[in-house]
Amino acid sequence: MLRRLLSLYGLLFFVFIYAPILLVVVYSFNANTMNMMVWSGFTFDWYRQIFGLPTSITDSTTYVDSSAQLYAAIRTSLTVAFSTSVFATVFGTALALAVARYRFRLAGFYRTLMMVPMIMPDIVLGIALLIFFITIGMNLSILTIIIGQSTFLISYVFVTVSARLAAFDTSVEEASADLGATPMQTFRKVTLPGIAPGILGGWLLAFIISMDDLVITYFVAGTGNTTLPIHIWGMLRRGIKPEINAIATLMLLFTVVIAGVGLYFRSRRTK
Amino acid sequence: MNLARRKVLQLIGLLGAPTAFLLVFFFGPLLIMLVYSFLTPGIYGGVDWVFSHLNYGRILGWADTRYEKFDPVFLSIFLRSLRLAALTVVTSLLVSYPAAFWISRMSPGRRDFAIFLVTLPFFVSLIVRLFAWVLILRPTGFLNQGLMGTGLTSEPIEFLYTDFAVVLGMTYVFIPFMFLPLYGSIEKLDMAQLEASADLGATRIQTFRKVILPATLPGIIGGSIITFIPALGNFIVPSVLGGAKVLMIGNLIEQQFLSARNWPFGSALAMMVMTAVLVLLVVQLRLARRGGA
Numbered sequence: 001m002l003r004r005l006l007s008l009y010g011l012l013f014f015v016f017i018y019a020p021i022l023l024v025v026v027y028s029f030n031a032n033t034m035n036m037m038v039w040s041g042f043t044f045d046w047y048r049q050i051f052g053l054p055t056s057i058t059d060s061t062t063y064v065d066s067s068a069q070l071y072a073a074i075r076t077s078l079t080v081a082f083s084t085s086v087f088a089t090v091f092g093t094a095l096a097l098a099v100a101r102y103r104f105r106l107a108g109f110y111r112t113l114m115m116v117p118m119i120m121p122d123i124v125l126g127i128a129l130l131i132f133f134i135t136i137g138m139n140l141s142i143l144t145i146i147i148g149q150s151t152f153l154i155s156y157v158f159v160t161v162s163a164r165l166a167a168f169d170t171s172v173e174e175a176s177a178d179l180g181a182t183p184m185q186t187f188r189k190v191t192l193p194g195i196a197p198g199i200l201g202g203w204l205l206a207f208i209i210s211m212d213d214l215v216i217t218y219f220v221a222g223t224g225n226t227t228l229p230i231h232i233w234g235m236l237r238r239g240i241k242p243e244i245n246a247i248a249t250l251m252l253l254f255t256v257v258i259a260g261v262g263l264y265f266r267s268r269r270t271k
Numbered sequence: 272m273n274l275a276r277r278k279v280l281q282l283i284g285l286l287g288a289p290t291a292f293l294l295v296f297f298f299g300p301l302l303i304m305l306v307y308s309f310l311t312p313g314i315y316g317g318v319d320w321v322f323s324h325l326n327y328g329r330i331l332g333w334a335d336t337r338y339e340k341f342d343p344v345f346l347s348i349f350l351r352s353l354r355l356a357a358l359t360v361v362t363s364l365l366v367s368y369p370a371a372f373w374i375s376r377m378s379p380g381r382r383d384f385a386i387f388l389v390t391l392p393f394f395v396s397l398i399v400r401l402f403a404w405v406l407i408l409r410p411t412g413f414l415n416q417g418l419m420g421t422g423l424t425s426e427p428i429e430f431l432y433t434d435f436a437v438v439l440g441m442t443y444v445f446i447p448f449m450f451l452p453l454y455g456s457i458e459k460l461d462m463a464q465l466e467a468s469a470d471l472g473a474t475r476i477q478t479f480r481k482v483i484l485p486a487t488l489p490g491i492i493g494g495s496i497i498t499f500i501p502a503l504g505n506f507i508v509p510s511v512l513g514g515a516k517v518l519m520i521g522n523l524i525e526q527q528f529l530s531a532r533n534w535p536f537g538s539a540l541a542m543m544v545m546t547a548v549l550v551l552l553v554v555q556l557r558l559a560r561r562g563g564a
Contacts, residue, residue: 002475010373013366017392017446020403023413027406037411091289098285102278110286112556117297119552121504123521124541125300127528131307131538132300151297154289183281212396214507219528229398236402236511240409248399259394 021252028245036242046246066235070247073231077211080142080227084149085206091150092157092206093199100165114159117152125152126219133220140222148220149210156209157202164198204262208255301545308538318534326539345523349543352520355434356502359441360495363449366442367494371454386454393447401511404440405431408512432514440512441502448501449494456490489558496555504544520544
């Protein structure tokens with residue numbers, strides 16, 4: 001009896017998690033232009049509109065075509081996410097290697113310290129960065145977004161790579177050294193391939209979080225550098241249009257694919 | 272060059288650049304913010320480099336003597352943020368606990384997949400997930416359509432822009448934060464102990480209170496702290512689901528920077544949030560260390 005109740009509850013739990021997301025996907029195919037909450041038939045029009053294809057949406061609803069801004073936002077987001085994730089991966093991996101493979105007094109201190117950027121509320125970091133950039137006279141641009149996001153994404157990579165390093169058997173590295181490999185050879189042929197899944201996982205994680213970052217970017221982007229989340233936030237503030245459903249669904253598809261790949265690499269870590 | 276020397280150089284090579292980067296671009300900004308929180312706001316935005324204790328005083332309600340009377344409005348917003356964050360912790364605990372228990376009793380293969388399903392939404396864009404709740408909660412949304420369709424209410428109920436919407440939204444967003452630490456400690460539960468408790472005549476409720484709850488307490492505390500921290504300073508969820516009606520400390524900080532242009536006061540508010548978070552982090556680390564020992 002109790003067991004049945006628990007199973008029923010568990011199913012409700014998953015409905016709670018997934019129903020809202022599913023709703024967005026389903027209604028992105030709704031043909032109703034007047035009231036987007038009432039289902040009136042299946043259509044690809046909202047997707048066609050995003051891609052600039054001819055649609056059957058009548059002019060009575062007068063949707064302002066914002067495809068150009070949407071494309072620009074996507075371009076900015078991808079540029080930022082790619083630069084930030086590569087940068088954070090290099091620095092995060094270097095720190096993880098130093099802490100895991102060298103004995104020095106501050107190792108424990110670093111481990112705790114790297115937690116701080118991850119738990120720092122984003123609004124605090126966002127305004128601190130804004131004050132900082134203005135005070136030192138640095139113009140807000142894509143560069144300030146990349147710097148701002150890197151400050152906390154380094155920590156995410158650090159944690160992911162550290163976990164992989166901890167699971168990685170050091171005796172293999174020692175064997176390599178005993179067999180006469182130079183430290184550089186050992187690193188390139190043994191350590192690096194061993195922790196590669198961790199590095200890749202950390203990079204993907206940083207990429208996804210960067211693509212989704214709203215608060216830090218909001219404060220340090222300045223005018224004219226709109227990323228995708230900020231573009232959508234702006235659309236929400238101006239009023240809800242069915243088009244957002246379709247954009248959201250495409251984003252969903254994109255993140256689920258990347259997250260799937262990332263989680264796959266993370267699960268390989270433990271095996 | 273001897274080995275020890277080479278190792279030191281390697282270490283500096285690995286640590287140097289990232290450390291410098293974080294010192295300048297992470298700790299530097301926080302330090303400048305601390306300084307700003309003790310300065311006087313400039314008349315046209317920006318700051319005057321004159322010491323002022325008023326920024327912190329204003330949070331408590333002391334008047335900025337030039338144009339205010341005593342009014343603890345900021346304190347009440349801070350207290351509201353504390354209350355909403357605490358409510359979020361309680362609801363996500365109540366929602367996640369039975370689910371974590373259920374999943375921990377599955378076969379290993381299904382269990383891994385279930386955990387994957389719980390963590391997956393974390394990677395879905397935050398703004399998309401919140402947009403979904405706007406569709407559900409707004410006056411013409413699905414919830415109201417359902418309620419009116421079944422005749423439970425004739426007028427649409429205002430769910431959006433209420434405390435309820437904000438707590439619901441934060442609970443939804445932070446479920447993975449609560450779930451994973453909880454699951455970690457529930458998974459370690461010793462089934463033999465539960466059976467022993469039942470054999471010795473304890474009722475189910477007694478077993479839960481005396482055996483299960485104490486054993487899973489580390490997970491409850493860990494999950495609560497990790498959920499409370501991002502909930503307290505949150506600014507996107509109250510902006511999207513709370514509108515102008517439900518102000519949290521995060522919204523207040525944003526206003527000081529983007530509309531009121533009182534940077535020192537905004538910095539003081541941010542310092543307060545940061546301090547609360549750092550205290551909680553220290554508590555969490557202490558407890559985790561004790562739990563591990």
